[in-house]
Amino acid sequence: METNMPSKSSSYAVLEGQYTLHETIGTGGFAKVKLGTHVLTGDKVAIKIMDKRLLGEDLPRVKLEIEALKELSHQHICKLYQKIEIENKIFLILEYCPGGELFDYIVERDRLEEKEARVFFRQIVSAVAYIHNKGYAHRDLKPENLLLDDEQNLKLIDFGLCARPKGGMETHLETCCGSPAYAAPELISGQEYLGNEADIWSLGVLLFALLCGYLPFDDDNVSTLYKKIQNGEYECPFWLSQKSKQLLHRLLQVNPKHRITVTELLTDPWLMEGFTEPVLWKNPFKTSKLDEECLIELSMYYGKPRTVIVEEIMQRNFTYISATYSLLLQRKAKGQRIRLESDT
Numbered sequence: 001m002e003t004n005m006p007s008k009s010s011s012y013a014v015l016e017g018q019y020t021l022h023e024t025i026g027t028g029g030f031a032k033v034k035l036g037t038h039v040l041t042g043d044k045v046a047i048k049i050m051d052k053r054l055l056g057e058d059l060p061r062v063k064l065e066i067e068a069l070k071e072l073s074h075q076h077i078c079k080l081y082q083k084i085e086i087e088n089k090i091f092l093i094l095e096y097c098p099g100g101e102l103f104d105y106i107v108e109r110d111r112l113e114e115k116e117a118r119v120f121f122r123q124i125v126s127a128v129a130y131i132h133n134k135g136y137a138h139r140d141l142k143p144e145n146l147l148l149d150d151e152q153n154l155k156l157i158d159f160g161l162c163a164r165p166k167g168g169m170e171t172h173l174e175t176c177c178g179s180p181a182y183a184a185p186e187l188i189s190g191q192e193y194l195g196n197e198a199d200i201w202s203l204g205v206l207l208f209a210l211l212c213g214y215l216p217f218d219d220d221n222v223s224t225l226y227k228k229i230q231n232g233e234y235e236c237p238f239w240l241s242q243k244s245k246q247l248l249h250r251l252l253q254v255n256p257k258h259r260i261t262v263t264e265l266l267t268d269p270w271l272m273e274g275f276t277e278p279v280l281w282k283n284p285f286k287t288s289k290l291d292e293e294c295l296i297e298l299s300m301y302y303g304k305p306r307t308v309i310v311e312e313i314m315q316r317n318f319t320y321i322s323a324t325y326s327l328l329l330q331r332k333a334k335g336q337r338i339r340l341e342s343d344t
């Protein structure tokens with residue numbers, strides 16, 4: 001029977017020569033995530049594949065996420081290397097996070113000791129402070145959306161629900177979103193709410209999950225769950241320290257105006273215990289200067305003048321050349337060689 005639907009492989013033809021596709025490592029909604037290998041460097045990447053026909057009215061959200069990811073460059077946010085869009089498909093080439101989900105990491109250990117929970121929580125606060133400073137809110141902060149890389153560092157993923165309201169952070173976001181157990185009271189009661197205040201509540205639920213291994217507000221019946229969240233009542237187990245209980249109390253304030261702000265959070269006593277520095281949220285590696293060695297390597301490989309390579313990277317079109325530059329830069333930071341597989 002004659003069909004005009006291209007076979008799977010042909011719609012992946014666009015990746016030919018750039019990435020080798022491997023097994024699927026995640027599926028959800030209208031997207032699937034496959035492992036990939038970046039051909040020129042041999043480095044692993046994650047490739048999120050979306051079918052535009054299935055996305056329907058969610059397509060604008062995907063565009064929003066891509067615009068957000070183009071602006072976000074931070075050591076604890078999963079990096080977008082390249083975007084490939086063809087007639088019916090969008091491919092996002094993303095940073096490889098082989099350590100799996102923070103969710104599974106906690107479950108495997110029942111719960112985390114304060115010391116370990118603090119290291120992770122400082123990384124999460126660093127990422128959230130960074131995106132808030134950029135005028136974004138994530139709106140779906142939960143352990144499933146925090147992956148570990150190959151050095152046990154956390155990477156925030158899935159900005160599919162993130163919002164950057166037109167009028168900055170002041171405008172209220174009506175759309176109810178995220179996962180109920182992590183959702184702020186004002187969000188589930190349908191009131192107008194501020195994205196960054198709702199993120200702070202979710203950080204409270206996250207911190208509780210790290211330290212306790214279960215959720216502060218939980219119930220099989222959703223409306224009972226909502227009542228518990230709106231009452232803001234939760235039990236602290238005996239093993240929690242006074243300082244951690246104090247921080248949870250400041251994060252899980254039902255009234256968003258009484259909730260701790262992300263700026264206060266950076267120097268919270270529990271977060272500072274054992275540390276001399278407040279949580280740093282700026283990207284320390286962010287330089288306007290491009291790395292000469294990587295630029296020369298690309299210029300030699302493509303036989304294009306250095307200025308043309310610089311132009312392509314600075315245009316922020318997230319092409320194969322800029323993806324290769326990012327991967328070379330990461331290899332250099334890890335002390336790996338930055339030779340490109342020339343076909344000679």
Ligand SMILES: COc1cc(O)cc(Nc2ccc(C(=O)Nc3ccccc3)c(OCCC[NH3+])c2)c1
Binds near residue numbers: 025026096097156
């Ligand atoms: C900004 O980062 C994003 C945005 C987004 O919309 C989706 C994702 N999803 C990702 C990214 C990377 C991985 C990954 O590297 N996983 C992995 C690699 C090796 C072994 C095991 C897992 C990813 O995994 C999805 C399955 C995780 N349970 C999703 C990032």
